[in-house]
Amino acid sequence: MNIAASLRLPRAPLSRRERAGYAFILPCVLFTTVFFLVPLAMTLWMSFNHWPLLGKPSFAGLANYLDLLQDESFWGALWFTTRYTLVVTPAIFLLAFALALLVHRAVRFVGIFRTAFFLPVVIGMATASLLWWWMFNDQVGIFSAVLMDLGLVDEPVQWLAETNSALASIVVMVLWKAAGFTMVILLVGMQAIPQDLYEAARMDGARWIQQTRYITIPMMRRTFALALTMSVIGSYLAFEQFFVLTKGGPMNSTISVVHWIYRASFTYFKLGYGAAMSVVLLLILLVLSVIQMYLLRDDND
Amino acid sequence: MKHPNWLRKTLCGLGLAFASHAALADDISFWARAADAGFVEPLVKAWNAGHPNKVSLTIIPGDDFVTKLGTSIAGGSPPDVVAIDLIFVPAFAEAGQLTEIGSEAKALPYYKSLSASHLRLAESGGKQYAVPFSAEGSVLLYNKKLFKQAGLDPEKPPQTLAEIEAAAKKISALGKGVKGFSFSGACGGCNIFTLTPYVWAAGGDVLSPDGKKETLDNPALKNVLATYRRMWEAGYMPSAAKTDNGANFINTFLTGKVGMVGSGAFSIGLLKKDHPEIDFGLTYLPGSKAGQWSSFAGGDSIAIPAGSKRKKDAWEFISWCLSEEVQVEQFAKNGSIPVREDLANNAYSKLDNRFVIASTAMAKGKTPYTTHFNQLFNDPNGPWLAMLQEAIFGKGVDPAIKDAKARFTKVLSQ
Numbered sequence: 001m002n003i004a005a006s007l008r009l010p011r012a013p014l015s016r017r018e019r020a021g022y023a024f025i026l027p028c029v030l031f032t033t034v035f036f037l038v039p040l041a042m043t044l045w046m047s048f049n050h051w052p053l054l055g056k057p058s059f060a061g062l063a064n065y066l067d068l069l070q071d072e073s074f075w076g077a078l079w080f081t082t083r084y085t086l087v088v089t090p091a092i093f094l095l096a097f098a099l100a101l102l103v104h105r106a107v108r109f110v111g112i113f114r115t116a117f118f119l120p121v122v123i124g125m126a127t128a129s130l131l132w133w134w135m136f137n138d139q140v141g142i143f144s145a146v147l148m149d150l151g152l153v154d155e156p157v158q159w160l161a162e163t164n165s166a167l168a169s170i171v172v173m174v175l176w177k178a179a180g181f182t183m184v185i186l187l188v189g190m191q192a193i194p195q196d197l198y199e200a201a202r203m204d205g206a207r208w209i210q211q212t213r214y215i216t217i218p219m220m221r222r223t224f225a226l227a228l229t230m231s232v233i234g235s236y237l238a239f240e241q242f243f244v245l246t247k248g249g250p251m252n253s254t255i256s257v258v259h260w261i262y263r264a265s266f267t268y269f270k271l272g273y274g275a276a277m278s279v280v281l282l283l284i285l286l287v288l289s290v291i292q293m294y295l296l297r298d299d300n301d
Numbered sequence: 302m303k304h305p306n307w308l309r310k311t312l313c314g315l316g317l318a319f320a321s322h323a324a325l326a327d328d329i330s331f332w333a334r335a336a337d338a339g340f341v342e343p344l345v346k347a348w349n350a351g352h353p354n355k356v357s358l359t360i361i362p363g364d365d366f367v368t369k370l371g372t373s374i375a376g377g378s379p380p381d382v383v384a385i386d387l388i389f390v391p392a393f394a395e396a397g398q399l400t401e402i403g404s405e406a407k408a409l410p411y412y413k414s415l416s417a418s419h420l421r422l423a424e425s426g427g428k429q430y431a432v433p434f435s436a437e438g439s440v441l442l443y444n445k446k447l448f449k450q451a452g453l454d455p456e457k458p459p460q461t462l463a464e465i466e467a468a469a470k471k472i473s474a475l476g477k478g479v480k481g482f483s484f485s486g487a488c489g490g491c492n493i494f495t496l497t498p499y500v501w502a503a504g505g506d507v508l509s510p511d512g513k514k515e516t517l518d519n520p521a522l523k524n525v526l527a528t529y530r531r532m533w534e535a536g537y538m539p540s541a542a543k544t545d546n547g548a549n550f551i552n553t554f555l556t557g558k559v560g561m562v563g564s565g566a567f568s569i570g571l572l573k574k575d576h577p578e579i580d581f582g583l584t585y586l587p588g589s590k591a592g593q594w595s596s597f598a599g600g601d602s603i604a605i606p607a608g609s610k611r612k613k614d615a616w617e618f619i620s621w622c623l624s625e626e627v628q629v630e631q632f633a634k635n636g637s638i639p640v641r642e643d644l645a646n647n648a649y650s651k652l653d654n655r656f657v658i659a660s661t662a663m664a665k666g667k668t669p670y671t672t673h674f675n676q677l678f679n680d681p682n683g684p685w686l687a688m689l690q691e692a693i694f695g696k697g698v699d700p701a702i703k704d705a706k707a708r709f710t711k712v713l714s715q
Contacts, residue, residue, distance in 0.1 A: 052396065053367075053368065053372065053375070054371050054374070054375075054392060054393060054396035054398050055396040055397060055398070138540065138541060138544065139541050139549070155540060156540060156541075158540060158543065158544055160544060161543050161544045247487070247546060247681040247682070248681055249487055249546075249681065249682075249690075250487075250544075250690065251687060251690050251691065251695060252682050252687060255682055263680070263682060266367075266368045267675055267676055267679075267680045267682075267683075268676055268715075269371065
C-alpha cells in the first residue's frame with residue numbers, strides 16, 4: 001500500500017525508474033506537441049479569422065462556421081465522401097480479410113504472397129495515383145490497349161470521363177493500394193488467436209468454415225474495430241487519388257471533402273475558411289470513430 | 302485584431318522551406334514558373350556571366366506558383382524578383398503584395414511600346430506594380446498537309462468560325478483517325494486562352510470591362526459553344542478532347558493527325574525545333590464574319606514582391622530583361638515574342654512570317670482584368686470549366702450558360 005498517497009503527503013521526488021520512464025516518452029510527447037497539438041491549435045485559431053493567403057488576417061468570430069452551414073458545395077462534397085467511404089470501406093475490409101485468410105498459414109511461398117499483397121502500401125498515394133492515371137489513360141494507357149487488342153472494344157475507353165466509371169476506377173485503385181495494409185492488421189489479429197482453440201475445434205470435427213465462423217471472427221472484434229476505424233478515417237481524408245486522377249471531375253462529380261478544403265484554401269485563398277472546414281471534418285471523424293469503437297467493443301472492454 | 306507576426310511566420314515558413322532552399326543569401330533571388338524554364342534559365346545564365354551581383358533562379362511548378370508566392374510574402378521572406386502569369390497581377394497588387402514601381406517603369410525610354418495588356422493588368426488603384434516580361438498570344442494552328450489532302454487551300458486558312466467547322470468536316474472525312482479540330486475540354490485555363498478569342502472577335506465577352514460582372518448571355522458565346530458542341534457530336538474531334546486537362550494541350554497536334562487547334566506563339570518554336578516534319582500554318586482566331594479576329598494577350602509580368610530587401614538590384618535586373626539585347630537576342634532568337642512593340646519586327650521575326658502574326662495577335666489581343674481569375678477560369682472545379690463541359694459534352698448550351706451565370710456572380714460577389 002502506498003502510504004504517501006493515502007496520507008496525502010507531498011509527493012516524493014521521482015525515482016530513478018520513473019525518471020527513465022519519462023525520458024523514454026519525452027521524444028514522443030515533444031513530437032506530438034510540435035507536429036500535432038500546435039498545428040491543431042493554430043488551425044482552430046485560424047478558423048475564427050478571415051485569413052486570406054494574400055493580405056492581412058482579421059478576426060471573424062464564428063463567421064467562417066456560419067458560412068459553412070450555408071455552403072452547399074461543402075455538404076455536397078461531404079456527401080460524396082460519405083458515399084465513397086460506404087463503398088470503399090466494406091470492399092477493402094472484405095478483400096483484406098480474404099487475403100489475410102489466404103496467407104495466414106505458414107505454408108510454402110506464403111512470404112512471397114504476403115509481400116506482394118502488402119507492396120502497394122509502401123508506395124505513396126500520389127505516386128500510386130499517377131501510376132494508375134497512366135494505366136487509365138485512354139491514349140497511352142494499358143487497360144484500353146489490352147481491351148482493344150482483345151477486340152472487346154473498338155475505341156479507347158475513357159475510364160475517368162464518366163461519373164460512374166471515374167468513381168469505380170478510383171475505388172479499384174484504392175482497393176489495390178489499401179487492402180494490403182488492412183490485411184496486415186487482420187493478419188496480426190488472426191495470429192494472436194491461441195492455436196489450441198482451433199485444435200479443440202478440429203477434435204470436435206469443425207470444418208474450416210466453422211472454425212472461421214465460430215473462432216476467428218468472434219476473436220477478432222477488436223482488430224476489426226481498429227481496421228474499420230482506420231479505413232473510415234482514411235477514406236474521409238481521401239485527397240491525392242481524386243486530385244491526381246480526376247481533379248474533381250468529370251463535371252465536379254468526384255470532389256472529396258479534403259479536396260474542397262484544399263480548393264477553399266489555395267484556389268480561393270481563404271485559409272480561415274479552409275481551417276473551419278478542417279475543424280468540422282475533424283469533429284465528424286471523432287464522432288464516427290467513437291460510434292464505431294462503441295459498436296464493435298468487446299464485452300470485456 | 303492584430304496577429305502576432307511569429308504565428309504567420311511559423312505557418313508560412315514550413316511551406317517556404319522547400320521553395321527557397323536553392324537561393325543563396327546574398328544573391329538576387331528570382332522565381333519563375335516551370336513553363337518559362339526554357340527561356341528563363343539561359344536568361345539568368347547570361348546575366349550572371351556579365352554582372353557581379355548574381356541572380357539565383359528558382360523554378361516553381363505552375364500549379365503551385367500563386368500559393369508559394371503568397372505564403373512567401375506572408376512569411377516575410379519573398380524572392381526579390383518574380384515573373385508571374387500576368388492574369389494574377391491584379392490580385393497580388395490589390396492585396397498589397399507587390400512593390401510599386403511606376404516611377405522607375407515610366408522612366409524607361411521605351412515605356413510607351415511595352416505591351417499594353419500587360420501594363421493594364423499591372424495597374425491597381427492608379428499605381429503600377431509590374432512590367433511585362435514575356436509575351437504570348439493565342440492563334441490557330443493548322444496542318445497544311447491535312448488541308449491539302451482534304452482538298453482545302455493550305456494558303457487560305459479559315460476566316461470565320463463557320464469555315465473552321467466546314468474545314469473540320471472535310472479533314473475528319475479523311476478517316477484513319479484523322480480529326481479536324483481539337484481542344485483541351487477539361488482545362489479551364491487553356492480555353493480562356495483559345496476559346497474566348499472567338500467570342501471577343503464576334504463582339505461578345507464573358508466579363509464586363511471592369512471585370513466585376515459576368516456577360517455570358519450573349520449570342521457570340523452561344524454560337525461558339527454550339528459550334529464546338531456540333532463538332533464534338535459529329536466526331537470532328539478526337540475522343541481525348543473531352544478529358545484532356547491541358548497535359549496534351551499541343552500534343553494532339555504534334556501527332557500530325559489533327560487539322561486545327563487553338564494554341565499560342567510558344568508552339569511555333571516548339572514545332573520548328575522538335576517536329577520539323579509537320580508543315581503548319583498560323584492564323585488568327587476568327588469571329589463570325591471574315592476580317593474579325595482576336596487573341597488572348599498572355600505571358601508573364603515581372604515584379605518585385607512586397608518585402609524584398611533588394612529593390613534596387615531587383616529593378617536593375619528587371620530593366621535589363623526589357624533591354625533590346627535581351628528581348629531580341631534571348632527571347633526573339635529562341636522563338637518568343639518580344640514584349641516591346643518597337644522590337645516586333647526584329648532580325649529573327651523577319652525570318653518567319655508566323656512570328657509576325659503571333660506578335661500582331663498579342664499586341665492587339667485582350668486580357669480579362671479580374672482579381673478572381675483563378676477562381677473563375679483556372680479552377681478545374683470552377684464555373685468556367687463547368688460551363689464548357691456542360692455546354693459541349695453535357696446538357697447543352699442554354700442550360701450551361703444559365704447555371705454558369707449564377708456561379709460566376711457568386712464568385713464575383715466575394
